[in-house]
Amino acid sequence: MSSLDGFAPRYPLLALKNIVVFPQSTTKIHVGRPRSLDAIEEAMERDQYLVASALRDPNVEEPTPSDVYEVGTLCRIKESDREQGGVIVVSLEGLCRVRITGTEATKPCYFVGVEEMYEQAGFEQENRAWARQIRELLGKYAKLRGTTANDLVDAANNASDVGHLGDVLAVLVNDPKERQALLEEANKLKRLERLAIVLSGELEVVDLEQKIKDRVREQIDKNQREYYLREQLKAIHDELGETTQNDIEMLRVKIAERGLPADIEDRLRRELARLERMPGVSAEATVVRTYLDWVLALPWTERTTDRLDLALAQNVLDEDHDSLEHVKERILDFLAVRKLVAERGVTRHMPTILCFVGPPGVGKTSLGRSIARAMDRKFVRVSLGGVRDEADIRGHRRTYIGAFPGRIVHAIKQAGTLNPVILLDEIDKMSADFRGDPASAMLEVLDPEQNHAFVDHYLDLPYDLSDVLFITTGNYLGNIPRPLRDRMEIIEIGGYTEEEKIEICRRHLLPKQAESHGLDAGFIDLPPASIRLIVRHYTREAGVRSLERQVGSVCRKAARIAVAEAGKRSKKLKITQAKLEEFLGPPRFGTDHDLRENQIGVAIGLCVSEVAGGDILPVEVATMPGHGQMTITGRAGDVMQESARAAQSYARSRAAALKIDAEFQRTTDVHIHLPEGATPKDGPSAGVTMVTALVSALTKRPVRHDVAMTGEITLRGRIMAIGGLKEKVLAAHRLGIRTVIAPAENRTDAVKIPKDILRDMHMVWVTHMDEVIAAALVFDTPPPLPQTDAAAAQPAPVDEVIQPEPHRIEIVQDIAIITDEPQ
Secondary structure: OOOOOOOOOOEEEEEOOOOOOOOOOOOEEEOHHHHHHHHHHHHOOOOOOOEEEOOOOOOOOOHHHHOOOOOEEEEEEEEEEEEEEHEEEEOOOOOOOOEEEEEOOHHHOOEEEEEEEEEEEOOOHHHHHHHHHHHHHHHHHHHHHHHHHHHHHHHHHHOHHHHHHHHHHHHHHHOHHHHHHHHOOOOHHHHHHHHHHHHHHHHHHHHHHHHHHHHHHHHHHHHHHHHHHHHHHHHHHHOOOOOOOOHHHHHHHHHOOOOOHHOOOOOOHHHHHHHHOOOOOHHHHHHHHHHHHHHHHHOOOOOOOOOOOOHHHHHHHHOOOOHHHHHHHHHHHHHHHHHHHHHHHHOOOOOOEEEEEEEOOOHHHHHHHHHHHHHHEEEEEEEEEEEOOOHHHHOOOOOOOOOOOOOHHHHHHOOOOOOEEEEEEEEHHHHHHHHHEHHHHHHHHOOOOOOOHHHHOOOEEEOOOOOOOEEEEEEHHHOOOOOHHHOOOOEEEOOHHHHHHHHHHHHHHHHHHHHOOOOOOOEEEEEHHHHHHHHHOOOOOOOHHHHHHHHHHHHHHHHHHHOOOOOOOOOEOOOOOOHHHHHHHOOOOOHHHHOOOEOOOEEEEEEEEEEOOEEEEEEEEEEEEEEEEEEEEEEEEEHHHHHHHHHHHHHOOOOOOOOOOOOHHHEEEEEOOOOOHHHHHHOHHHHHHHHHHHHHHHHOOOOOOOEEEEEEEEOOOOOOOOOOEEEEHHHHHHHOOEEEEEHHEEEEHHHOOOOHHHHHHHHEEOHHHHHHHHHOOOOOOOOOOOOHHHHHHOOOOOOOOOOOOOOOEEEEEEEEEEEEEOO
């Protein structure tokens, strides 16, 4: 008797979408289509049996019996539950495989006639072998799946035969078509063979999934660990104020908002990416963070608009500085060129770099500040005194610990604009050592052909310095290397006259010092006569720095009086000569430098120093019996010692004309001394002074105390040009000397001397040393001038020495000229 015996011959049809029900298994489904609901209700009213078959096309909305597979499963409804929306949840128990033999299209559902499919079984040993193989694969699968496959293993172990085992394991097949094929397969062993293939594939998939899960778990664990550590690190950073992720985001925003050039922005983004991958506590992270801060702090697009108003610039220069007219004129010329270049859009203009050279206190730095104020530019001063490392200019490479940019980049950052005025102060004080030559590095900074792409070693980025207005200052032009000097226009500032110092003190120094000492404007009455006393007897300089200090001392004494007599004194405090000596003490300098009378062997020379500007240089010569040795003391340099030897040779060559013992070089020792022996001295312009002092000592004739001299000599007595004539004449005038002997070749330099000073001076222009001897020494009968014609080749007898006519000195257009006309 078949398994259908006792059942009704017709069963309601339940069409399933992507679901295949196997015999001896329970499946829970949701039913919502009207015909499917009617099939469930019809089965429940009759005997709870129905036929479940899968749709060939799951997308069919209103299926018919022809839309389902011919092979299905006879099922019994174990339970049903109606939910909201009319959906019924039913639990179907599969009984056996059936083949649909006929259909009946009735309402409210379809009915089908079926016949049972008989399964084919293999031999007993073959069945056991396949069952063992399937269970072994299932064990491996369960081991990989874990506890989720335990119920499936129990069901497989409880299977009654291989057919039941195959139906139990059919749940491992996910593809509906493959499940339908298993349902239609009547051979039990072939079903197990298909399941073995499916299980093997599942094992590979599960193994791969497990590996993926393991890697994911490891990554998750690592990420969780890193997250935990980062949170701890973040808290530590917050406590220490170090770099956090928020700081990196802030840097990223700054880079995006700064509007940097494309190549600079790309470089910073790469550096920021490096910083983001570094531990915040690493030393390299600190270096990168500092680098980013530096680059972002520099101006890349910010600039100020130049104010090129010549009238305003003239007013600014006049307000800030008295005299220095030639310097002001050159500055106004410079600004005029700038104005025309800006108006006409000239692109090939090479800006001039000004270099102010002069002694301290003459206003070099303040001139640079005035130029910046006139042009409405930012002003930055960079001191180069004592710089001996090239890295101070170009910066240190970031490979070194404690690296930082050079002084130029520091100045640009301080200014905050691309076009500031940068004053390179004391450029003559740079030196070189084993760390490099900073003067060579400065060539790139000051060269207009190169500084448009200046590369600082720390930044390692090209930076445009072509819009920067560089101004340099120095005290001594000789200390500036020639290649560097060639890139600058030299403007010499010699110093101030006595009258100019008085005016500067009255208009600038006194109001400034009174304000800084808390005194009311006008409280101190410092008349010009008192200022003159300070200039003459308490200072000795080309500039006004010491003068300002002395005025400050007067203000301090005045402040003490103002505090002691608060409320009692309402009138001004007049500084008389007596008050001046009370405040400043006795005079420190005399106008004649203790040279009040004519002396033998003492001549007054003139020199220029980088500190005091023009000054006098007395030369003392002493003679004594000996063997012709010559000693030079007073820290004379090599050039000055050579001048002393040349002086000795000249004296020997002119011994007869000058009435000097011809054998003095064998019987007389000569000692030449330069006072203030602690101060190094050098230069060729002392040659004239040494010859004069030496001839005076050898002839026992005094040298005029009211004459100062300067000039370089040759062995034949020719007088050569010297430098710094203006400073030397100002020094002589400052010390009360009104006659100056100077080389005739320097006559054109007299136009640089202030007119009021030149009118006070008697300038003696000479071409030969004999003219100097005649003008400087006190002679009863002056020595003859050198003979130049062939007839005078033989020396004249001593008693027939020709006496030249005295020279007459006259002023023509403010230039002193010597004529041969008698006075």
